[in-house]
Amino acid sequence: MSGHSSFQSNNAIVKWIEYRLPIFSFVNEALVVYPTPKNLNYWWNMGSLAGVMLVVQIITGVVLGMHYTPHTDLAFASTEHIMRDVNYGWLLRYMHANGGSMFFAVVYIHIFRGMYYGSYKAPRELLWWLGIIIFILMMATAFMGYVLPWGQMSFWGATVITNLFSAVPILGETIVTWLWGGFSVDQPTLNRFFSLHYLLPFVIFAVVFLHLWALHVHKSNNPLGIDIKGPQDTIPFHPYYTVKDLYGMGIFGIIFAWLLFFAPNLLGEPDNYIPANPLVTPRHIVPEWYFLPFYAILRAVPDKLFGVIAMFASLLILFVLPWLDTSKVRSARFRPVYKMLFWAFLIDCLVLGYIGGQPAEGIFVVVGRLGTALYFLFFLSLPFIGWFERPRKLPESIAKAVLESQGGSDGGSSGGGGGAPDGAAAKAEDRG
């Protein structure tokens, strides 16, 4: 972004453009010579995968929008029209619906990766915040998108989720009526959800840009959680991480393709193939899998207002994570207590996800409440853990740790950051 130092070209057209709009040096510094910690593992693939999924969702979504009709009488039929009549409509719709699931899966791994390796800590708090904002926007987008096919789950999911706002004291009913544009989920609701579902991905795209901007200031965190100290700690993004990202994308693509072609309805609800009926609620309402932990927290609290508060709190508490965690050490590799708690937290989230998909009765209620308590306990314990935990000794530098892990002497392949021009790498040092 700053300077043209590392980018050279002899092509007259490139030079002409570059002089007026330095886009080549921008791309060069962001994706080619961009200094990246040399020790990133495969958990660092999730960011680029999430970016790819956002683009896939936008492309397939725009195309589906060409065939879909946001009207209560036509929405369900136009969805079936896409499945049966439109050329490759089945492929595009299944890609979009399952793409949402794959997007969330990747983003959840991305978030847990950030939590495990302490990527939220200074100086990356705003980077973390922008990530949470993307996550919340994704949830809103996914929720409104799920309403569009106008099946039973669409309708009743929309009814239940919008009714969350009726828990707001005094203004609740007014807010819900405003959201609906009427006295129940109906044509105005569907129409505005379509409009916003089309809009929000582009807002996400803009926030992703800010997310990347913030990322590129202090560069990626790494499994050791220590700062980049010089060019010996980094390798250029291209070809090392472009290839690694592409390889991960291939594996990811196989999983996505399996879901898409062999089990496209695995993650969906059969009830959503019944057209919306405002007079009959399905026996068992469940949101899509990626909302289940939050849904479990909502149901764990036997009070309307506090249930809603708990649910939103479980999401918003992520914003204060950088300050709740008082430890100076980032990576859980060097934090024995935090590491245990992290895994307990991960399991707790999975348990909550399971509970969220079960009926709210008997043992499920008890486990749901316990899981909810543990969820918040994890966050509230962090200030104290940072205080009493004795972290293990951190390595001096990324380069040194990498060499030691390889037995220390087969140095040829890791000498001085490969082809990284000195200028680019030195800048990393200035900033970091």
Add this chain to the structure above:
Amino acid sequence: MTDSTGGDGHDPSRRDFLYVAAGGLGAVGAAGFVWPLVNQMNPSRDVLALSSIEVDLSGIEVGQSITVSWRGKPVFIRRRTEKEIADARAVPMDVLPDPEGDEARVQKAEWLIMVGVCTHLGCVPLGQQGEYNGWFCPCHGSHYDTSGRIRKGPAPLNLVVPKYVYLDDNSVKIG
């Protein structure tokens, strides 16, 4: 591409092969993804299913026309008068911008069936108007004769005659 794995005298053509193979596979994959995105804009099956219509001709008197909708376009069906037929057949070929005999444009001389879309830029011409008492397109002033042939104005071609068959004396299937 320079990198640090060199030095053991590897064959550069092997690397070139890998690049081309990887790039080629990527291109095939990209094309496979792009084709559905392109093809989804072609007519869907329900649209294709509407590609023919049947029209009842009884009740149309000599000198009357009806307009029916076929594939979203107007189709003119005119039961021509003797004079209109005679006028159309009297025109010498060399005055026609798009020479075509009237006999070639109708199956039964009395019935003229054609797509009512001006061949200039797609407007619908008005019937029994213009200098040749055929059709006149108000958008840019194209004049068609009683056989629907272009005679004057910017349109390059005669009004299109769709495929049709007579199912019996009183009904026709268009498309």
